[in-house]
Amino acid sequence: MKKNVSLVIPLHNEEANIRILLAAIHQVFLGLPYNYTVLLIDDGSKDGSMRVVREMAAADDRINFISFSRNFGHQSALKAGYDHAKGECVISLDADMQHPPSLIPEMLQRWEEGYDVVYTIRGEEAQISPFKKRSSRQFYRLLNRISDVEIEEGTPDFRLVSRPVLNVLKDLNEYDLFFRGLIKWIGFKQIGIIYQQQKRVHGASKYTFKKMASFALQGITSFSIRPLYAAAYLGFIISLFSILYVPYVMFSYFTGNAISGWSSVLVTIAFFGGLQLMILGIIGVYLGKLFMQAKQRPQYIIQEHLLHETP
Ligand code: UDP
Ligand code: MG
Helix, strand or coil: CCCEEEEEEEECCCCCCCHHHHHHHHHHHHHHCCEEEEEEECCCCCHEEEEHHHHHHHHHEEEEEEEEECCCCHHHHHHHHHCCCCCCEEEEEECCCCCCCHHHHHHHHHHHCCCCCEEEECCCCCCHHHHHHHHHHHHHHHHHCCCCCCCCCCCCCCEEEHHHHHHHHHHHHCCCCCCCHHHHHHHCEEEEEEEECCCCCCCCCCCHHHHHHHHHHHHHHHHCCCCHHHHHHHHHHHHHHHHHHHHHHHHHHHHCHHHHHHHHHHHHHHHHHHHHHHHCCCCCCCHHHHHHHCCCCCCCEEEEEEECCCC
């Protein structure tokens, strides 16, 4: 019996890419001794993606889909894929052909060698903007410095995970999902392989600067509480300094120079105002996470699905 491999593909407005990607996957598996099934996760697409998805799934019973009631985000779509995929291992990849299906044989080979997670690392010549490259590098540096999980630079959500890992992922019910960190955190036998990222075939990236920034903040605050400590230390150090400032103020008062302190008072007020807002902000982000988690809402809502029975 051939082993069954599931491919999980989150997509949001990828109408023009779906057929191309599925054809490429089909080609790759022609030469491999595995059965495959595809699970497309439509993350609230507004274009004709769903029409294409329905057509493809009706014509080929290896193709399954789940469609969300609205846009829940890439990580939630991945979670739905991990929750519902039935294969002995799952490979997740983007719908825009940036994650080349030609890497699948190597991933499967590593899995057969006994690795539970085969993650990928973007090679140097990746076809992405210099800005994205730089911001991504800075983000991973910061994340690694302040959290306990070590994530290599440029590791996207293009990976293979084995059934034992999937069983763990299914039970994780974090509201703010950040799979790159979670995968590292859960352990098991892992290996990274390098690939050259391609250009997006059609359409534009859905990760705007705003989305990337919020993703970065989510990643850091999901894996580290050190910013909270940093805020506390900073507050402590600054109050120490302000206590040292008191003798100076008294001195000025007694020597009759009090009014000349006007500018220093303004500077101090502005500085402390900013500092307090920043620290409150940090605390607020964590409080917000607790709030969202406390509500226990599902990470996604399925509106429509077609999951073929596969052996
Ligand atoms: N995606 C998604 N939901 C979103 C945004 C993106 O499911 O809200 C999908 C998208 O269709 C693609 C993958 O996530 O398959 C990565 O997105 P994109 O290519 O836009 O990001 P980039 O490669 O620029 O980081
Ligand atoms: Mg992309």
